[in-house]
Amino acid sequence: MNHNSVRPAPIKVQNLSMRYHHKPVLTDVSFDIPEGKTIAIVGPNGAGKSTLLKGIMGLEPLIEGSVSFFGKPLADKRLSTAYVPQREEIDWDFPISVMDVVLMGRHGQLKLWQRPSKLDHEIAEQALKDLQMWDFRDRQISQLSGGQQQRVFLARALAQQANLYLMDEPFAGVDVATEKAIIELFKTLKTQGKTIVCVHHDLNTVSEYFDWVLFINARLVAAGPVEEVLTKENLQKTYGGRLSLLNDLTEEMYRTRLNQAHKSD
Amino acid sequence: MDNFTLLDPTYMPSTWQLLKEFWQFNDMNVLWVLMGSILLGISASVIGSFAFLRRRSLIGDALAHAALPGVMMAFLLFQTRDPMVMFLGAVISSFIGFFIIDWLPKNTKIKPDAALAITLSFFFALGLMLLSFIQGMEVENKSGLDKILFGQAAAMTRDDINLLMYVTIFILINVVLFFQKFRLIAFNSNYARSLGVAVNRYELLLALLIVMSVVVGLQLVGVVLMAAVLLTPVATARLWSNQLRNILLLAGAVGAMSAIISTQISYLAPAMPTGPWMVVSLSSLFFLSLLFAPDKGLVQRYLKQYQLRQRVSQENILRTLYKLWERSQFEQNNFNISDIQALRAMPPQTLRKTLRHLCRKNLLRESALGFRFTKSGLEQATQLTRRHRLWENYLNEHLALSPDQVHSQAERIEHILTLEQEKQLEEELKDSLQDPHGNAIPNRAAGIKL
Numbered sequence: 001m002n003h004n005s006v007r008p009a010p011i012k013v014q015n016l017s018m019r020y021h022h023k024p025v026l027t028d029v030s031f032d033i034p035e036g037k038t039i040a041i042v043g044p045n046g047a048g049k050s051t052l053l054k055g056i057m058g059l060e061p062l063i064e065g066s067v068s069f070f071g072k073p074l075a076d077k078r079l080s081t082a083y084v085p086q087r088e089e090i091d092w093d094f095p096i097s098v099m100d101v102v103l104m105g106r107h108g109q110l111k112l113w114q115r116p117s118k119l120d121h122e123i124a125e126q127a128l129k130d131l132q133m134w135d136f137r138d139r140q141i142s143q144l145s146g147g148q149q150q151r152v153f154l155a156r157a158l159a160q161q162a163n164l165y166l167m168d169e170p171f172a173g174v175d176v177a178t179e180k181a182i183i184e185l186f187k188t189l190k191t192q193g194k195t196i197v198c199v200h201h202d203l204n205t206v207s208e209y210f211d212w213v214l215f216i217n218a219r220l221v222a223a224g225p226v227e228e229v230l231t232k233e234n235l236q237k238t239y240g241g242r243l244s245l246l247n248d249l250t251e252e253m254y255r256t257r258l259n260q261a262h263k264s265d
Numbered sequence: 266m267d268n269f270t271l272l273d274p275t276y277m278p279s280t281w282q283l284l285k286e287f288w289q290f291n292d293m294n295v296l297w298v299l300m301g302s303i304l305l306g307i308s309a310s311v312i313g314s315f316a317f318l319r320r321r322s323l324i325g326d327a328l329a330h331a332a333l334p335g336v337m338m339a340f341l342l343f344q345t346r347d348p349m350v351m352f353l354g355a356v357i358s359s360f361i362g363f364f365i366i367d368w369l370p371k372n373t374k375i376k377p378d379a380a381l382a383i384t385l386s387f388f389f390a391l392g393l394m395l396l397s398f399i400q401g402m403e404v405e406n407k408s409g410l411d412k413i414l415f416g417q418a419a420a421m422t423r424d425d426i427n428l429l430m431y432v433t434i435f436i437l438i439n440v441v442l443f444f445q446k447f448r449l450i451a452f453n454s455n456y457a458r459s460l461g462v463a464v465n466r467y468e469l470l471l472a473l474l475i476v477m478s479v480v481v482g483l484q485l486v487g488v489v490l491m492a493a494v495l496l497t498p499v500a501t502a503r504l505w506s507n508q509l510r511n512i513l514l515l516a517g518a519v520g521a522m523s524a525i526i527s528t529q530i531s532y533l534a535p536a537m538p539t540g541p542w543m544v545v546s547l548s549s550l551f552f553l554s555l556l557f558a559p560d561k562g563l564v565q566r567y568l569k570q571y572q573l574r575q576r577v578s579q580e581n582i583l584r585t586l587y588k589l590w591e592r593s594q595f596e597q598n599n600f601n602i603s604d605i606q607a608l609r610a611m612p613p614q615t616l617r618k619t620l621r622h623l624c625r626k627n628l629l630r631e632s633a634l635g636f637r638f639t640k641s642g643l644e645q646a647t648q649l650t651r652r653h654r655l656w657e658n659y660l661n662e663h664l665a666l667s668p669d670q671v672h673s674q675a676e677r678i679e680h681i682l683t684l685e686q687e688k689q690l691e692e693e694l695k696d697s698l699q700d701p702h703g704n705a706i707p708n709r710a711a712g713i714k715l
Contacts, residue, residue, distance in 0.1 A: 021374070081459075085456055107446070108462070113445075140507045142507075160460075
């Protein structure tokens with residue numbers, strides 16, 4: 001994939017495996033994603049989509065495999081990478097205003113005790129305006145609707161001014177206005193040559209919103225441009241249930257710590 | 266508290282005199298205790314706020330219990346009651362407790378609450394064991410070690426106060442410096458990690474600050490009650506404000522206030538211990554806030570609910586009158602109570618009261634013929650009816666609900682629709698002139714012919 005590009009891929013995943021206790025969540029996943037495209041990660045519930053995103057961002061440990069960003073480890077590419085967590089992950093009763101949440105996007109650039117500067121405020125202001133949330137800047141986040149919460153999260157990521165955006169279900173449970181705002185945002189980012197990777201749950205809109213798709217169900221089923229990969233066969237493979245033998249044997253391997261024993265042979 | 270007992274047993278001063286004495290600080294010890302309690306109140310409240318916001322409220326309780334064996338070990342090893350030695354012993358053992366609490370859920374199937382409970386009771390038991398061992402030994406200075414369980418403010422020395430002061434200053438400086446990062450991590454630690462913020466390091470610092478404030482608090486309020494001083498102030502402050510900065514300031518103020526109240530009480534009534542009184546006054550402040558805080562207070566909430574209920578019954582009556590008016594082909598603008606009650610079931614008392622309120626608001630006028638709309642009353646009734654019927658149409662069209670179903674829904678929604686939403690409805694239901702029951706939807710500026 002992406003053979004012709006001179007620059008290394010925004011994300012290159014090699015032989016990635018992850019687990020939850022002894023249960024395998026993802027096994028031996030490898031792919032590259034192309035630059036300047038919108039990419040959907042699609043699969044059934046529990047397929048490991050969010051886990052994959054967290055694994056890529058180093059938020060959950062990999063048992064095996066590696067991830068590189070533009071050919072470098074994440075630590076060297078932090079400032080080019082923005083992550084948008086799932087909305088349910090946080091406590092929306094937290095005493096904080098919309099503006100302060102968006103300013104958090106600037107903290108990657110701030111040293112230790114540094115506070116956001118005037119420039120940081122201007123960047124946050126622009127991000128809020130891009131998502132039509134500027135009028136809400138002084139609101140408490142507890143007073144926002146679901147869609148507005150999502151837009152605040154996106155504005156925060158936008159304030160990071162990254163080249164690569166990883167988003168966990170940005171379209172889940174949002175209103176029409178927010179959906180439109182997100183699509184607009186995608187278009188703008190794409191014209192700037194930025195790359196967007198989204199965990200996505202709605203098969204109906206995949207071809208409309210995304211250029212590329214990764215089908216995931218505990219392993220990589222298929223990856224490629226939507227028009228090539230979005231086929232009946234791939235859908236069947238993705239949603240037709242897991243390969244139970246693969247699943248059971250991998251779990252057995254983790255339980256017996258065979259993977260460690262084998263390495264130290 | 267023995268330090269507060271007065272020398273002359275025949276001297277029986279009034280409360281007022283005692284209060285005056287208290288604030289003159291003739292007794293240096295009073296000043297120490299007061300200062301110590303205030304410092305602790307401030308530092309524990311501020312740092313406890315972050316534990317509270319991270320939903321790790323019980324960590325303070327566990328750390329306080331985990332400090333006990335450290336204090337005892339320090340005494341056993343060095344045979345001294347020097348505050349610095351005790352402090353270090355307590356910090357070390359609290360930290361060991363902290364790591365166990367942190368490690369267990371990450372590496373085993375034990376859940377965080379269980380890890381907390383197991384560690385807390387294990388360390389406490391260990392501490393009690395060591396304490397009884399020490400009490401059986403022939404060593405100097407051992408008396409008073411057991412006071413660490415429930416605290417004894419009156420026994421504080423100059424050295425204790427100095428230590429408290431250093432710790433408080435250290436905590437406050439750190440909170441001011443790292444406020445942004447602490448808030449970021451408390452709000453969304455995974456996101457902070459994705460930014461490359463060294464979350465683990467800040468978490469460790471936060472733990473250290475909590476441990477320090479817990480440990481210096483042992484002398485004052487004791488192992489058992491320490492958690493209250495960490496958490497009750499922020500729980501109180503949260504009721505008053507939505508801004509973290511203000512919450513921290515308020516929590517500090519609440520902590521200091523409880524310190525002042527409790528030291529005074531224990532001065533006035535010498536048998537009264539400071540620590541428990543501190544917790545009692547904190548809890549009283551909390552309950553007062555729970556009742557009377559604006560927005561989130563229970564009284565305010567009840568009042569709002571009451572007002573809403575009144576508004577709803579007033580609006581319901583206006584709607585009923587509109588319907589009566591409509592039935593009379595817009596001829597008859599005089600309505601008597603029995604007609605109203607025929608259409609809107611309501612206890613007579615409530616009905617009369619609501620009508621009285623409407624008259625007072627100048628929406629209705631009462632005469633010998635009954636009640637009649639004023640101009641503004643009719644406007645409001647028309648608007649409500651319009652919104653009710655628009656919403657019925659909306660539900661009928663978009664949700665395919667039956668006319669019966671839409672009515673009961675619209676009965677509620679009519680009270681909260683805004684002008685903006687009304688216009689939005691109008692736009693979506695372009696040519697609807699009638700509701701699903703066949704009644705005309707009145708225009709916004711309906712022909713008001715009174």
